[in-house]
Amino acid sequence: FxxxxxxxxxxxxxxxxxxxxxxxxxxxxxxxxxxxxxxxxxxxxxxxxxxxxxxxxxxxxxxxxxxxxxxxxxxxxxxxxxxxxxxxxxGHARAPQPQTAELSLRSGLPPGSDAEPPVWAPVACAFDPVRTPRF
The missing domain is CATH 1.10.287.70 (Helix Hairpins)
Structure with missing residues (x-):
């Protein structure tokens, strides 16, 4: 203000x-x-x-x-x-977005997995404030 x-x-x-x-x-x-x-x-x-x-x-x-x-x-x-x-x-589970599923596959995680991707994986959540890395 x-x-x-x-x-x-x-x-x-x-x-x-x-x-x-x-x-x-x-x-x-x-x-x-x-x-x-x-x-x-x-x-x-x-x-x-x-x-x-x-x-x-x-x-x-x-x-x-x-x-x-x-x-x-x-x-x-x-x-x-x-x-x-x-x-x-x-009780609805949403299907992963195509981009998220693709990046999950490249990171070695199954699509829809709740596990965090490895640090070296492409950032699939760059605009997700919950998962965006804090520096």
Whole structure:
């Protein structure tokens, strides 16, 4: 939330003189910051000054790394946890995904095995937050 607030202060500094109706205050600039940093990008409010455009260009990659990507990873983790909980609650065992089965076979594990693959095996769970190795 601090990043969103600081972004709204920055864009207000650059754009208030050029667009006083769009960037009336730091509070009004929060809309631009939230829409921009979450990568929604409605296009209703955008910078027109060189300083505002440079500020936005520098801010976007940071916003993607700090807000958008972690939000997607959290959503993925919650979805997987819900699916696993639902499967266990209803007694359904899901068939392994083709990619997982292929990588399990290459690692020497039978498809659907709950055992951890050896360290040298291709990473079959790079996007699985439960099994992603911690360094």
């Amino acid at each position: 601090l990043m969103i607030f600081m972004s709204s202060v920055g864009i207000y500094h650059f754009e208030h003189q050029a667009q006083p109706e769009q960037f009336r205050s730091v509070f009004h600039s929060l809309w631009w910051a939230v829409v921009t940093l979450t990568s929604v990008g409605y296009g209703d409010v955008y910078p027109v000054t060189t300083g505002g455009r440079v500020f936005t260009g520098l801010l976007l990659p940071i916003g993607l790394g700090v807000i958008t990507v972690p939000s997607g990873l959290i959503a993925y983790g919650l979805t997987q946890a819900h699916r696993n909980d639902s499967d266990h609650r209803h």
